[in-house]
Amino acid sequence: MEKSDWLKKAAQSILDADDDAAREIAQKSLEDGMDPLDMINEGFTEGIREMGDLFDREKIFLPALLIASEAMTAAVEILEAALPENKQQEKLGIIVIGTVEGDIHDIGKSIIVTMLRVQGYEVHDLGRDVPIAEFVKKARELKADVVGSSAMMTTTQIGQQKLEEALQEAGLRGEIKTMVGGAVATEHWARKIGADFFGETPQDTINKLGAILN
Ligand code: B12
Numbered sequence: 001m002e003k004s005d006w007l008k009k010a011a012q013s014i015l016d017a018d019d020d021a022a023r024e025i026a027q028k029s030l031e032d033g034m035d036p037l038d039m040i041n042e043g044f045t046e047g048i049r050e051m052g053d054l055f056d057r058e059k060i061f062l063p064a065l066l067i068a069s070e071a072m073t074a075a076v077e078i079l080e081a082a083l084p085e086n087k088q089q090e091k092l093g094i095i096v097i098g099t100v101e102g103d104i105h106d107i108g109k110s111i112i113v114t115m116l117r118v119q120g121y122e123v124h125d126l127g128r129d130v131p132i133a134e135f136v137k138k139a140r141e142l143k144a145d146v147v148g149s150s151a152m153m154t155t156t157q158i159g160q161q162k163l164e165e166a167l168q169e170a171g172l173r174g175e176i177k178t179m180v181g182g183a184v185a186t187e188h189w190a191r192k193i194g195a196d197f198f199g200e201t202p203q204d205t206i207n208k209l210g211a212i213l214n
Helices: 003-015 021-032 038-055 063-082 107-119 131-141 158-169 187-191 201-212
Strands: 094-099 122-124 146-149 177-181
Touching: 003 021, 003 038, 003 146, 021 038, 021 063, 021 094, 021 146, 038 063, 038 107, 094 107, 094 131, 107 122, 107 146, 107 177, 107 201, 131 146, 131 158, 146 158, 158 177, 177 187, 177 201
Parallel strands: 094 122, 094 146, 146 177
Antiparallel strands: none
């Protein structure tokens, strides 16, 4: 099958909220020699984005979105397992990342995690709904170079500001850089709270990380 057909099928399985199909397409595309990263970024992600648009326009409702999200997660797990281990001896940097407290959205954050690992960063993923104190504790423990936070709601965005303040108070902000992302974050927001940068997409994040750590 052509690459474009695999990508279309992947997106469609998310639009159909069909987790069996999503798993099968992930598996079969690998057997057919597809690149797992292309399948995630150009295939399944397109599906969840379109579902997001439909949800925004009230064409679908939360239960359908939830099932589609689960299908997305199932497919990404299979594709991630097929990624080559990064054998680089010297890691590019240590990153601690999570979705801020009160926020359970983790699809986008998990894609960032995957992409940064593939690039050669050592990424510690704290998951979702992560208390601010946990970010600070892990950043200190692991001597992180960068702390990243994801926020998807206007109500939870404040967590990114609290994280900046908590890192300052812990005296860690001198040695640790910060990056913010997620649907509600912007360049302006990053500047306002004093974060080092806003990462809009995986590639944008990779570029800015490279620049800031050099
Ligand atoms: C999928 C989804 C869900 C799923 C989440 C499943 C999961 N495991 O993540 C479910 C169904 C569970 C859900 C629940 C809810 N959701 Co919801 N959800 C979405 C939706 C449709 C898509 C999000 C997504 O996954 N996008 C796809 C990914 C690939 O994109 P992304 O997240 O933006 O990530 C990219 C970048 O932002 C960036 N990035 C992301 N994180 C980070 C971090 C760093 C450090 C960096 C550098 C970059 C980066 O890279 C990613 C890859 O490109 C959005 C709509 C939208 N337009 O965003 C609403 C949305 C975020 N949800 C919303 C709401 C309100 C809710 C609920 C409260 C339920 C409700 N009443 O609607 C609950 C939240 C419960 C809670 N406490 O968190 C609102 C938030 C509104 C607001 N502005 O505050 C949105 C915007 C929908 C809307 N228009 O109303 N949701």
